[in-house]
Amino acid sequence: MEPxxxxxxxxxxxxxxxxxxxxRLYKDGCVVIANYRDFTRAIKWREQAxxxxxxxxxxxxxxxxxxxxxxxxxxxxxxxxxxxDEMGVVNILVxxxxxxxxxxxxxxxxxxxxxxxxxxxxxxxxxxxxVIEGMIAQGWGRIINISSINGQKxxxxxxxxxxxxxxxxxxxxxxAAEVAKxxxxxxxxxxxxxxxxMVMAVREEIRNQIxxxxxxxxxxNPEEIARVVSFLVSEESSFITGSNISANGGQFMG
Ligand code: NDP
Numbered sequence: 736m737e738p739x740x741x742x743x744x745x746x747x748x749x750x751x752x753x754x755x756x757x758x759r760l761y762k763d764g765c766v767v768i769a770n771y772r773d774f775t776r777a778i779k780w781r782e783q784a785x786x787x788x789x790x791x792x793x794x795x796x797x798x799x800x801x802x803x804x805x806x807x808x809x810x811x812x813x814x815x816x817x818x819x820d821e822m823g824v825v826n827i828l829v830x831x832x833x834x835x836x837x838x839x840x841x842x843x844x845x846x847x848x849x850x851x852x853x854x855x856x857x858x859x860x861x862x863x864x865x866v867i868e869g870m871i872a873q874g875w876g877r878i879i880n881i882s883s884i885n886g887q888k889x890x891x892x893x894x895x896x897x898x899x900x901x902x903x904x905x906x907x908x909x910x911a912a913e914v915a916k917x918x919x920x921x922x923x924x925x926x927x928x929x930x931x932x933m934v935m936a937v938r939e940e941i942r943n944q945i946x947x948x949x950x951x952x953x954x955x956n957p958e959e960i961a962r963v964v965s966f967l968v969s970e971e972s973s974f975i976t977g978s979n980i981s982a983n984g985g986q987f988m989g
Pocket of ligand 1: 746747748749750751752753770771772773803804805806807831832833834854881882883884925926927928929930931932933934
């Protein structure tokens with residue numbers, strides 16, 4: 736029997752952690768598809784990724800890019816159809832797209848609540864619902880939800896984000912039970928603070944305060960999250976499903 740062609744869709748794939756995941760899965764031999772919202776930025780990102788080889792620091796990668804707003808079911812549906820028509824069944828899905836809109840609850844506007852829930856949690860339903868039948872038909876699949884330490888411990892100013900990220904893991908556990916016998920694993924990764932633009936946008940003094948709370952004494956690297964994704968995609972992890980893997984430098988050990 737021919738081995739299954741591994742086709743990986745990474746939502747928010749051109750962002751900080753998304754880029755590292757794309758690079759890692761490409762090196763692992765997957766067909767990699769990065770989802771984006773901003774066409775101009777995505778084209779530039781794709782060209783840069785191809786040319787990484789030229790600066791001898793990283794291997795250039797050839798990644799496909801697809802437009803789609805994963806917070807919206809219709810837009811996601813168009814995107815998945817395009818991928819399946821052009822490339823085949825998505826059998827690795829990394830739900831990585833995410834945003835923050837922080838405010839203490841007493842000041843939080845409905846828009847801040849709904850944008851975060853729609854982008855971080857409803858997107859997980861939208862994307863997974865649209866690829867799960869293909870995975871079941873193939874008898875193999877990997878779903879990896881990128882949650883957050885703040886979904887495990889809560890965070891001041893982030894009722895919206897913490898609720899969405901905790902909800903992602905509830906989804907993981909329920910779906911893991913549903914598809915365990917179909918050759919599909921479903922897992923959550925909960926990163927701590929990683930040095931991407933999301934965290935670098937925080938004021939330096941606050942960032943230093945955050946770092947002082949991390950026992951390892953530094954922010955994480957996107958590659959450290961990508962390596963966990965790579966392991967969860969591999970056959971070595973096939974007995975792991977429904978789990979929530981923390982990668983946070985010891986900041987939360989619940
Ligand atoms: P980035 O902001 O660098 O990347 C997030 C990506 O998601 C961006 O490319 C963004 O696109 C995309 N995105 C947002 N909304 C949508 C949407 N509706 N449809 C499609 N794409 C969308 O953040 P990170 O790489 O740091 O974060 C990646 C994930 O990791 C997020 O889920 C985040 O919550 C989680 N995480 C990050 C941590 C960190 O310390 N950095 C810690 C814990 C978890 P655009 O640029 O167009 O908005």
